[in-house]
Amino acid sequence: MAKRINTDITILGGGMAGLAQALAFSRLGLSCVVIDREPHEKVLTAGFDGRTTAVAHGMKNMLDNLGVWEAMANDAEPILDIEVSDGESPFKLEFDHQKVGNEPLGYIVENHVIRKALIEKIRHQKNITCLTPAIAESITRDEKSITVTTANGQSVQAKLLVGADGRRSFV
Numbered sequence: 001m002a003k004r005i006n007t008d009i010t011i012l013g014g015g016m017a018g019l020a021q022a023l024a025f026s027r028l029g030l031s032c033v034v035i036d037r038e039p040h041e042k043v044l045t046a047g048f049d050g051r052t053t054a055v056a057h058g059m060k061n062m063l064d065n066l067g068v069w070e071a072m073a074n075d076a077e078p079i080l081d082i083e084v085s086d087g088e089s090p091f092k093l094e095f096d097h098q099k100v101g102n103e104p105l106g107y108i109v110e111n112h113v114i115r116k117a118l119i120e121k122i123r124h125q126k127n128i129t130c131l132t133p134a135i136a137e138s139i140t141r142d143e144k145s146i147t148v149t150t151a152n153g154q155s156v157q158a159k160l161l162v163g164a165d166g167r168r169s170f171v
Contacts, residue, residue: 016114035134050111056105078104
């Protein structure tokens with residue numbers, strides 16, 4: 001039988017949101033276990049997720065504070081202007097970064113680039129453990145803790161459970 005891991009926070013979901021949360025909690029000195037069904041080797045390939053993400057300026061600052069922006073900066077394309085229109089309507093909204101300052105409004109970054117930067121940073125954190133591939137099978141709680149048990153019998157007991165496992169969240 002697999003041993004029980006005790007941690008401050010369990011994060012169910014090792015995508016971009018879950019990994020960023022783990023780094024943020026880690027910076028506060030909290031221990032985290034991230035449980036995700038996909039192995040890191042798979043999610044680090046460009047073919048896993050061909051989408052891109054628009055990273056707003058504030059999110060860029062957060063990623064910078066977490067120590068991951070530098071690893072993705074060369075692959076980030078700045079958003080300098082935005083034009084919003086609705087079909088055939090003659091009306092549109094225009095945003096120009098120069099009207100609010102010299103910084104871009106945000107950046108476009110491929111998802112695999114963001115994941116790579118987050119995973120590389122997490123690999124150097126002593127208080128973050130990633131269980132991948134792992135599938136959450138049950139969640140139980142008592143007055144003081146919450147326990148997630150995976151399909152292979154691993155259990156993780158924590159004071160807080162964060163659901164970062166997508167729109168069909170198990171949490």
